[in-house]
Amino acid sequence: MVSVGTVILMLPIATEAPGSASFIEALFTATSAVCIVGLIVVSTPDYWSTFGEVVIMGLFQVGGFGIMTMSSLLVVLVSRRMNLRSRLTTAAETKSLGLGDVRRVVTGVAKLSITFEVTVMVILTTRLIVGHDESFGRALYLGTFHAVSAFNNAGFSLYNDSLEGFVNDPLVLLPIAIAAICGGIGFPVLLEMRRQFWKPRGWSLHTKLTVSMTVLLLVLGSAFIMASEWRNDETLGPLSLAGKFLNGFFHGAMPRSTGFNSLDVEQMTEATWLGTDVLMFIGAGSAGTGGGIKVTTFALLFFVIYSELRGEPHVNIFDRQISSRVQRQALTVALLTVALVVIPTVFILFVTDLFSLDRVLFEVISAACTVGLSTGITADLPAGIQGLLVVLMFVGRLGPITLGTALALRQRTRLYELPEGRPIIG
Amino acid sequence: MVSVGTVILMLPIATEAPGSASFIEALFTATSAVCIVGLIVVSTPDYWSTFGEVVIMGLFQVGGFGIMTMSSLLVVLVSRRMNLRSRLTTAAETKSLGLGDVRRVVTGVAKLSITFEVTVMVILTTRLIVGHDESFGRALYLGTFHAVSAFNNAGFSLYNDSLEGFVNDPLVLLPIAIAAICGGIGFPVLLEMRRQFWKPRGWSLHTKLTVSMTVLLLVLGSAFIMASEWRNDETLGPLSLAGKFLNGFFHGAMPRSTGFNSLDVEQMTEATWLGTDVLMFIGAGSAGTGGGIKVTTFALLFFVIYSELRGEPHVNIFDRQISSRVQRQALTVALLTVALVVIPTVFILFVTDLFSLDRVLFEVISAACTVGLSTGITADLPAGIQGLLVVLMFVGRLGPITLGTALALRQRTRLYELPEGRPIIG
Ligand SMILES: [K+]
Numbered sequence: 026m027v028s029v030g031t032v033i034l035m036l037p038i039a040t041e042a043p044g045s046a047s048f049i050e051a052l053f054t055a056t057s058a059v060c061i062v063g064l065i066v067v068s069t070p071d072y073w074s075t076f077g078e079v080v081i082m083g084l085f086q087v088g089g090f091g092i093m094t095m096s097s098l099l100v101v102l103v104s105r106r107m108n109l110r111s112r113l114t115t116a117a118e119t120k121s122l123g124l125g126d127v128r129r130v131v132t133g134v135a136k137l138s139i140t141f142e143v144t145v146m147v148i149l150t151t152r153l154i155v156g157h158d159e160s161f162g163r164a165l166y167l168g169t170f171h172a173v174s175a176f177n178n179a180g181f182s183l184y185n186d187s188l189e190g191f192v193n194d195p196l197v198l199l200p201i202a203i204a205a206i207c208g209g210i211g212f213p214v215l216l217e218m219r220r221q222f223w224k225p226r227g228w229s230l231h232t233k234l235t236v237s238m239t240v241l242l243l244v245l246g247s248a249f250i251m252a253s254e255w256r257n258d259e260t261l262g263p264l265s266l267a268g269k270f271l272n273g274f275f276h277g278a279m280p281r282s283t284g285f286n287s288l289d290v291e292q293m294t295e296a297t298w299l300g301t302d303v304l305m306f307i308g309a310g311s312a313g314t315g316g317g318i319k320v321t322t323f324a325l326l327f328f329v330i331y332s333e334l335r336g337e338p339h340v341n342i343f344d345r346q347i348s349s350r351v352q353r354q355a356l357t358v359a360l361l362t363v364a365l366v367v368i369p370t371v372f373i374l375f376v377t378d379l380f381s382l383d384r385v386l387f388e389v390i391s392a393a394c395t396v397g398l399s400t401g402i403t404a405d406l407p408a409g410i411q412g413l414l415v416v417l418m419f420v421g422r423l424g425p426i427t428l429g430t431a432l433a434l435r436q437r438t439r440l441y442e443l444p445e446g447r448p449i450i451g
Numbered sequence: 452m453v454s455v456g457t458v459i460l461m462l463p464i465a466t467e468a469p470g471s472a473s474f475i476e477a478l479f480t481a482t483s484a485v486c487i488v489g490l491i492v493v494s495t496p497d498y499w500s501t502f503g504e505v506v507i508m509g510l511f512q513v514g515g516f517g518i519m520t521m522s523s524l525l526v527v528l529v530s531r532r533m534n535l536r537s538r539l540t541t542a543a544e545t546k547s548l549g550l551g552d553v554r555r556v557v558t559g560v561a562k563l564s565i566t567f568e569v570t571v572m573v574i575l576t577t578r579l580i581v582g583h584d585e586s587f588g589r590a591l592y593l594g595t596f597h598a599v600s601a602f603n604n605a606g607f608s609l610y611n612d613s614l615e616g617f618v619n620d621p622l623v624l625l626p627i628a629i630a631a632i633c634g635g636i637g638f639p640v641l642l643e644m645r646r647q648f649w650k651p652r653g654w655s656l657h658t659k660l661t662v663s664m665t666v667l668l669l670v671l672g673s674a675f676i677m678a679s680e681w682r683n684d685e686t687l688g689p690l691s692l693a694g695k696f697l698n699g700f701f702h703g704a705m706p707r708s709t710g711f712n713s714l715d716v717e718q719m720t721e722a723t724w725l726g727t728d729v730l731m732f733i734g735a736g737s738a739g740t741g742g743g744i745k746v747t748t749f750a751l752l753f754f755v756i757y758s759e760l761r762g763e764p765h766v767n768i769f770d771r772q773i774s775s776r777v778q779r780q781a782l783t784v785a786l787l788t789v790a791l792v793v794i795p796t797v798f799i800l801f802v803t804d805l806f807s808l809d810r811v812l813f814e815v816i817s818a819a820c821t822v823g824l825s826t827g828i829t830a831d832l833p834a835g836i837q838g839l840l841v842v843l844m845f846v847g848r849l850g851p852i853t854l855g856t857a858l859a860l861r862q863r864t865r866l867y868e869l870p871e872g873r874p875i876i877g
């Protein structure tokens with residue numbers, strides 16, 4: 026996928042100007058699109074021709090679709106194996122994951138994607154014609170591109186300033202935010218919510234956790250962004266009260282791996298960057314188009330600590346017990362992601378002193394958690410470090426899913442048990 | 452302790468100049484001394500009189516002694532409770548911790564402290580007379596102060612540039628580094644190593660883990676500092692090869708919560724700062740004078756991930772099995788410390804834009820992990836934030852120990868078990 030995309034983007038026809046894109050430009054853009062990250066080294070509208078733009082849209086549509094399908098199938102695989110081993114105890118839980126065969130997953134994902142993308146496309150196209158004086162053809166093109174980009178959490182935009190031009194237009198920002206949140210919440214949850222939206226008591230633990238954490242993070246994230254940017258003359262400052270809430274919400278939602286921006290990220294305060302770092306690290310829901318360690322992983326770690334502080338023998342969430350294996354999986358995913366962020370950050374600061382920690386950390390988390398927000402340094406990085414970001418985007422995209430699945434499927438048994446050891450903790 | 456120290460330091464006699472110290476200056480210094488952190492808001496030699504300096508030395512001596520004693524006693528308490536519950540399986544492990552009654556711990560800690568401090572004091576005093584032309588009285592004063600400061604990992608110095616004046620003197624730097632490492636390795640380990648230094652096979656799991664991790668972190672930390680500062684003209688650059696190794700080792704050892712510096716921390720690269728952040732966060736050994744999450748906690752998390760990646764059903768280290776309760780304790784200590792670092796960092800960036808992320812993060816970790824290294828901003832922070840650092844030093848000092856103990860002692864039982872739930876991870 027990435028290599029095909031790279032080759033196509035290197036064709037002379039893909040660029041606006043005569044001549045063709047360099048290898049690293051094409052590779053970076055193709056990886057960013059396929060892994061639905063959204064970081065860019067060249068301007069999407071200026072550098073690429075319409076042909077190039079359509080190729081990029083194709084790449085992130087196929088990338089998003091592929092990732093949602095593949096991770097959902099892996100979930101089915103895991104739940105099947107689970108059933109064989111412990112059918113009784115987990116039967117209640119796996120009903121949300123009994124999606125049937127490959128075809129059903131593929132058609133399910135396709136139906137959902139099309140529904141969301143077409144709806145948002147229609148809204149955006151209409152709005153661009155009515156409110157922004159675009160011709161029908163141009164509005165349709167822009168609407169389609171951004172609708173697909175939003176649901177797949179790609180974050181690619183056909184405007185050089187992303188969505189900053191729509192800072193006061195809720196009819197553009199809200200549909201995009203909602204599509205992005207729904208795409209990021211994950212296929213298993215969407216499926217279950219479609220089936221029984223009005224019976225939250227019957228939801229599976231996974232759905233309950235994902236939905237409640239998503240709402241909580243949106244509220245807290247938006248409140249934080251609003252508080253830290255409220256008086257910033259370059260961002261929220263000049264906006265009306267409604268505008269402040271709209272864009273605070275938008276930027277509270279975008280770190281959940283979407284990566285559009287309606288405010289200038291480079292002008293935000295360091296506190297906002299760091300808060301956004303935390304939100305990007307947590308990311309979105311499992312088996313969706315979002316990245317990060319996933320909200321369920323984060324919630325689980327939170328409940329592990331809570332149970333430990335209360336001295337509970339088990340970790341219980343929503344009247345379900347979490348096995349110590351699942352706790353270990355969550356810990357492993359979270360700490361390996363920490364390593365995936367810290368090691369490249371130290372490495373980049375080590376080899377170049379062009380940029381400060383806050384910007385480098387932001388960029389690395391944005392790449393590894395496939396978000397695509399940027400403080401504006403990506404294009405200025407040396408090609409070697411852009412190459413490192415390509416690797417990060419790839420590992421960040423496939424790593425946690427593959428890892429989570431592999432961990433869940435893998436199970437060794439030991440024929441003997443060792444005596445217990447108790448090192449001192451803390 | 453802190454309040455008594457604050458009151459004494461506010462006496463006019465405690466300061467060099469006429470008049471007395473302000474409340475925040477006295478409070479900060481007293482807290483920094485009692486919690487053996489070593490961060491300062493005023494110059495120790497210039498601002499405080501000799502009386503004030505002796506008070507500070509008294510505070511960090513009592514602080515270090517108190518912390519080593521108290522945490523060792525808590526370990527005994529935990530091991531006693533352990534024995535009652537599971538005497539058979541853990542008998543092999545707890546032998547290193549069966550220290551007897553309070554009196555034995557107190558005298559044991561006192562003997563060890565005096566042995567190390569007097570040895571280092573004699574070496575430093577001799578060296579200061581022979582190599583640095585100090586009078587006997589002055590050399591004895593300086594030698595005593597720095598020996599006590601080193602073993603207790605206090606990091607307070609009577610030189611305005613800490614130990615930068617001894618950058619080329621291994622006879623000063625090495626004794627201090629060794630005293631600091633031994634003080635930080637923790638009383639239970641020191642006791643066991645004194646008993647059977649030459650029989651490492653018979654060491655308890657805790658001692659094996661602590662010693663091997665300490666050696667590993669010293670080697671990796673020093674190598675990293677050397678690599679990232681090798682060509683820095685303000686730090687290692689101008690030094691001879693031996694000087695590079697000496698000071699690389701010294702600065703690889705100091706983040707283990709000692710806090711002396713022989714190189715100018717402010718002139719180091721951002722990569723070094725970040726690497727030092729990681730070392731400070733990990734910290735030293737349990738029940739010693741060091742801080743951080745402790746090397747055993749870090750090692751345990753590492754092995755949890757390793758076992759998970761290999762698909763092992765249990766976490767085994769050095770032929771001992773680690774219970775899931777202990778794993779949860781380690782996770783809890785580590786993640787709460789992450790929160791203790793991230794939340795104040797975001798908060799400080801939120802309320803002031805005087806300093807950049809790299810410096811604020813360094814200062815917060817230094818305070819919370821009781822290290823005392825600084826990029827030079829502590830004195831320039833607003834009084835409110837200095838107050839926040841006071842709280843951080845206090846919580847960072849007592850938090851993990853108290854927490855670890857409380858978690859180990861606390862044990863609830865549930866009369867019923869809930870069915871298992873399996874949220875999707877990653
Ligand atoms: K993205």
Ligand SMILES: [K+]
Pocket residue numbers: 487488489604605606708709710821822823
């Ligand atoms: K210290």
